[in-house]
Amino acid sequence: MEKAIKALHDQRVHLPSLIIRLLGLLAHAMGNRRTVILFLFVCLYGVSIAEEATTLPPFPKTTSLVDYPEETVWGFIKSFNHENVSKQCGTSIDRVIPYLSDKATLKEQRAFFYQSFTTGDASQLISRDQDRWIFRAFECIKSAGETSYSASEYPMHYCYGMNEENEGTVYGVCFPSTCADNKQELLEHWQNVTATGNETLTYEGCVRSRHVSQWYEQFVPMLDFGFDMFLFLLIGLATVLHFKRGDKTKHKPTQILLAFSLKKNLAKLTQMPKDPQSTITCMFGLRFMSLVWTLLGHSFIFVQAYLKNVNDYKDDLVDNFWNQWITNFTLSVDVFLTLSGCLTAFSWFKKWQKNTTEEEPSWNSWGYWLRFYRHRLVRLWPAYIYTIVTLTTRISVTHFHPMWPPTDPAVQCPKHWWKNILFINSLGENRCMPWTWYIGTEFIFYVVSPIFLLTLRRNPTVGLLISVITILASGFANVVGMWWYNFPPTQFLWKQPEMFNPDYIKHHLLIYIKPQYRIGPYIVGLLLGYYLAGYQAQTQKKARSKRFVIVGWTVATIAGFWSLYGLYPSLMAWDCPIYHYFYGGAHRTVFSLALCWLIYACHTGIGGFINTVLSHRFLLPLSTLSYSCYLFHMIPVVFTYLLAPFPMVFSTKAVMFIHCVIQLALSYFFGFITTMVAELPALNIERILLTSSPPKKPAQSKADVEVQVQLKAAEDASSVPVSPIPRS
Known part of the structure; x- marks a missing residue:
């Protein structure tokens, strides 16, 4: 069966190559190298399809994230072995249930915490199931009770883990941020509790309920903020200068400043x-x-x-x-x-x-085409x-x-x-x-x-x-x-x-x-x-009926x-x-x-x-x-x-x-x-x-100019523009 699939795949791979050869010969017969190149460019569509897969793709099953009852999550917390984690992490784990069961804790926080625990199809982590994974992460974050103006005494981490090479099951857990260095142990313990697989977890990703420091306490964000303030100041100075003195100046630095007006x-x-x-x-x-x-x-x-x-x-x-x-x-x-x-x-x-003065670009007009691309980049x-x-x-x-x-x-x-x-x-x-x-x-x-x-x-x-x-x-x-x-x-x-x-x-x-x-x-x-x-x-334009x-x-x-x-x-x-x-x-x-x-x-x-x-x-x-x-x-x-x-x-x-x-x-x-x-x-x-003056056409006599104008008028009168007269 595998040989048959491989043979079928090989046929798919070689079909675009055959098409390229046939169309390449056809284009060559037309006697135009640029046409050959264009045909090859077009035919790369087929090659790109073949090269994007080396085997027939396995289609993922239509599954969704698994919900677990509160008892399973509390069992996970209680049965976690503290021997392989830091003392601070072990203490925080022991405080989870008392914190969430306290009268001062909102019922929603308790529900958010245990509902965030889940397992799912690893192949759909960032695809079909992504919105549900983000939802579970938000549940974990909300269970910490964080707000924009007040930090929680019990910050949380939401982490997921899976095997990157053999995508099977992905595991999601919520735990105190003090256990961030022990996420591997917590994920493996959740894997054992759910009994959904025994693969080695080679990848973990986490989101925390609060940044270690807020943006206004960090150097890089404040540097960017300062740069924005500089730009706003530059705009203000340029605008005032524009109102006071106008924008007519030959002084290059002043012109550049006025560009921000x-x-x-x-x-x-x-x-x-x-x-x-x-x-x-x-x-x-x-x-x-x-x-x-x-x-x-x-x-x-x-x-x-x-x-x-x-x-x-x-x-x-x-x-x-x-x-x-x-x-x-x-x-x-x-x-x-x-x-x-x-x-x-x-x-x-x-x-x-419209042009009658500039030299019209050709395939070899490198300067023109570089300016063509430069303007797009700017x-x-x-x-x-x-x-x-x-x-x-x-x-x-x-x-x-x-x-x-x-x-x-x-x-x-x-x-x-x-x-x-x-x-x-x-x-x-x-x-x-x-x-x-x-x-x-x-x-x-x-x-x-x-x-x-x-x-x-x-x-x-x-x-x-x-x-x-x-x-x-x-x-x-x-x-x-x-x-x-x-x-x-x-x-x-x-x-x-x-x-x-x-x-x-x-x-x-x-x-x-x-x-x-x-x-x-x-x-x-x-x-x-x-x-x-x-x-x-x-x-003269034709009237449309x-x-x-x-x-x-x-x-x-x-x-x-x-x-x-x-x-x-x-x-x-x-x-x-x-x-x-x-x-x-x-x-x-x-x-x-x-x-x-x-x-x-x-x-x-x-x-x-x-x-x-x-x-x-x-x-x-x-x-x-x-x-x-x-x-x-x-x-x-x-x-x-x-x-x-x-x-x-x-x-x-x-x-x-x-x-x-x-x-x-x-x-x-x-x-x-x-x-x-x-x-x-x-x-x-x-x-x-x-901005520079474009290359000019060679000087023409008055008679040549009149002929060009007549030809231009004839071209404009036609419904389809004609090809320009070849130049020697």
Whole structure:
């Protein structure tokens, strides 16, 4: 049987290699080395699937955490052998039952203590069962009676242990913090009491009910706080100088100081473009709405760790057809990808269609492409680095107790921050600020975008063909990944039907965040940006018939509705595998196409009231702040629930929506600070220090210029931009 499985696996591994060879020969026949490289890049989708597994994956059983009665826990405490632990630990263990049985101790504390003891499936520790493990840890912390303003006389530790190599059972225990050095003995004793296994516990993780010292008593958090105060002082000085003397100066140091001016940067947040056609104004509303959608989805996920009746909440959310706008919220990322691709192509093609002086870039224009990437780095890095530093060194230790270790930025970011800075976090385990996988993935798309931009500019037919092949290859890779791992069409973050692999963290790491599976909507956006730039360059635009407009809106509405609500058969575990595969491979691209119609309609004058709303000037600053808000939004999501009474009891979703409003307001508050101290000043400094005159085209005679103008006019009059005249 094992040989048969291995043979089957070997066949799967070699199939992508065969496809690569065939397509490589096809591309070579086309006589274009760059096309060969692109085809090989596309075909790496298949190889990535094969290389991500060396054996057929064992699917975890659908189990949950085990509850133990109070008597079992008290038996564990009473039977613990004090000989192998410190005297202080032994004394503290003896005091647990008297402390929890004392009249001055709340009944809830006693219940929290014994209810926190559990065992579970180790393979689901940071996946399906993660919210229940966090809930048990909070129960232990609450049993200590800690508050933000008063330390408990009986601080607690919650620890879990398991065997890393042979994932079987994970054990969770609550005990006095004085026994932290003896956690191995306590976990092994709990293992013996529960009699659920005899494997050696090689890994332990703990969370304590209170930090050893609070953030304002630690050097590093206070250093970060002092740096923030310095930046605020810098902004204040720059703003006063701007009001007193204006911003007209040739003195470089003064210009750099004025880059932090609040007056200058607030104007950038609120200033509408002089020419509405120079940008795609409906994206103001789309970007803001996508951020709200993302925050709401994350909020509805993370609340599970604080709910007592979490199963009632999951049933209410998943079983209702109309709740799919929440359960399928991950499509909000595809909105961001589509907008990013569209803006990249729109601005690039618009520039070169208007250009008559600068030398147009080619494959070998290294200086131009380095500036192309440099500007993107300046756009992303300052706010990103500021957020990572602030979150890791100060915000993550602001609360009186630490977070759950597998997801605690104070634990994970010191080890993995460099992957975020290099934008490769989505290629690995994505441990530091895991919601920022999108930024890494989108940056990788930006890195490869010149392949599509130049190909579309030089030969639109070939460019379109390559784009479509890449989109189809990405969709096919999703289908193969679903089949290989038995994954659902997208992440199921609330309830996981038994017909699918319930390990949504594995799904997240192997497929959901990987660039090769997510590039489809980005390329759809690139194609839209290319088309809109060409359409805008036309001097005489074709009138769209009423029938065309009605059909377009109808098809886009149906496509968008299916993409959003077509997940229901998978949520309900209907036995229709072909549909699951098709939906998983196509729904994100179809949703992107529906969104592209909306953008096209709004930008070309047939958007009507929808365009009026999405392009409202009130949405401009909210849109501009969206990047920094996205970086920070998970902090309010976690902290508002952390500060709420524990445990929460679900009765209506209205409570979550109220939390979302507060979380959104706090996200924009933090996002505004990040934009003012890091994002906009960095862009201003780039213009001051790094802006240089681009290379000019060779001088032309007056006759040559007139010919170029005539050719440009002919190109603008056509519906599809033609290829430029080859230069000698």
